[in-house]
Amino acid sequence: MECLDRIMGLSPVIPVMVIDDPDQAVPLATALYRGGLKVLEVTLRTEYGLQAIADIGQALPDAVVGAGTVITPDDVKTARQAGARFLVSPGCTPRLLASAQAEDIALLPGVNTPSEAMLLLEQGLRHLKFFPAETAGGVAMLKSIAGPLPQLRFCPTGGINPQNAASYLDLPNVACVGGTWMLDKRAIAAGDWDTVERLSREVAGLSR
Numbered sequence: 001m002e003c004l005d006r007i008m009g010l011s012p013v014i015p016v017m018v019i020d021d022p023d024q025a026v027p028l029a030t031a032l033y034r035g036g037l038k039v040l041e042v043t044l045r046t047e048y049g050l051q052a053i054a055d056i057g058q059a060l061p062d063a064v065v066g067a068g069t070v071i072t073p074d075d076v077k078t079a080r081q082a083g084a085r086f087l088v089s090p091g092c093t094p095r096l097l098a099s100a101q102a103e104d105i106a107l108l109p110g111v112n113t114p115s116e117a118m119l120l121l122e123q124g125l126r127h128l129k130f131f132p133a134e135t136a137g138g139v140a141m142l143k144s145i146a147g148p149l150p151q152l153r154f155c156p157t158g159g160i161n162p163q164n165a166a167s168y169l170d171l172p173n174v175a176c177v178g179g180t181w182m183l184d185k186r187a188i189a190a191g192d193w194d195t196v197e198r199l200s201r202e203v204a205g206l207s208r
């Protein structure tokens, strides 16, 4: 099983990719990777997600490609078969956790309360997504959690933007952040991969 501590340490930002056009998956991932984003999350939110994970994994073997929006045990299985190296979920259920453990694949589950975090800590998880970060209390909430639960490391996602990313990355319990803000829709629609690469280089340069 991949080590989430290592994956979350590879880049300060994990782009959350929603693939609407299957032909764009590899060029988009290549631009992000060239810009310095080594970890890519491809959501299973569209019908092209699984194929995109397989295609990107083949085209960019050194990138770490994970599946996002993993909700069901079936998602866990199909994402793993497609080559996902880790899974991200907006929340967690006992069935989801059990199936990730049975498939021996790293799961980054979403939480936004201390009790949810403690339930997963009891199961041995220390790496969690904090979702939806901005609406669930943002930087102030994560600061409050760091006191009683310093062993946890978070990837805040949801509402992260160029104005607030640095303040999340400054926190001792934040390993990296996730989001879509660097995925410029106009550039992607135009196939302007140089712009995507430049934007990704900007966020890859954020310090922790």
Ligand code: 3PG
Binding pocket: 016, 131, 157, 158, 159, 160, 178, 179, 180, 181
């Ligand atoms: C999502 O739900 O798509 C992710 O959390 C990304 O959220 P964002 O678009 O606010 O970055």
